[in-house]
Amino acid sequence: MKTVFAHRGMSSLAPENTLSAFALCRENCIKWLECDVDILADGTVVLSHDDTLERCTNRCGSLYDLTEADLDTIDAGSWFSDDYDGEKIPTFEQFISLVNDHELNINVEIKSCTSGWENTLRLIDGVVKGLESLNPERELIISSFNHLALAEFKKRRPETRIACLFENANLWDDWQSILQACGAEFIHPEDKGLTKDRVKMMKDAGYGINVYTVNDLARANQLFNWGVDGVFTDVAQTFPRKYKQDF
DSSP states (O other), rough: OOEEEEETTTTTOOOOTTTTHHHHHTTTTTEEEEEEEETTTSSSSEESSSSSSSTTTSSSSGGGGGGGGGGGOSSSSSSGGGTTTTOOOOOOHHHHHHHHHHHHHHEEEEEEOOOOOOHHHHHHHHHHHHHHOOTSSSSSEESSSSHHHHHHHHHHHHTTTEEEEEEEEOTTTTHHHHHHHOOOSSSEEEEOOOOHHHHHHHHTTOOEEEBBOOHHHHHHHHHHHHHOOEEEEEGGGGSOOOGGOOO
């Protein structure tokens, strides 16, 4: 079965990377979701795509200056809709608890810490620790654009499947060497510029392929017909029933 990943949760129905957006996956029969993790100053791992607050909260500033105690003072929902006024930035611990309760499968993207390698290592450690609470029947992929961080994660948790993320602009001819160096099972290329020949090359090399971010149903159908395994989308609720799963 082809996989539809709810990109940052059901991010066209609820604020991205929030517990509300993730909870809507089950309601919409979407088994897989994608999320982004980063780290606070006190080592708390949180769900956030950006390392700054201004796009998706009522505050400005850097994630790396915050502590867990600050999360109660930040509104991550009212920018999206009155229905989500007061929504919080979730911790990874809260996220894992929801995933277990809702029986969801997860692709966790480790962000490339702009605050340096030391914080990246702290983030990896925090993710590894948080995953100890994930129910063993839940399926998991860890991905990152930072392939050094991804290789480091694989060393610490070799049993977990990992995926190398690539933008079209840096999907160079040495992509397979990078996947091999990381020990990756998947490649996650950008939709823009992806061709049938390149998909065949990736499949022939033995890798799973999940493409981001695909919000057009005809393009998703084309990619699936080329042999792609999954797509990340902001509009998972619009996909036909054949792509959805009963719980």
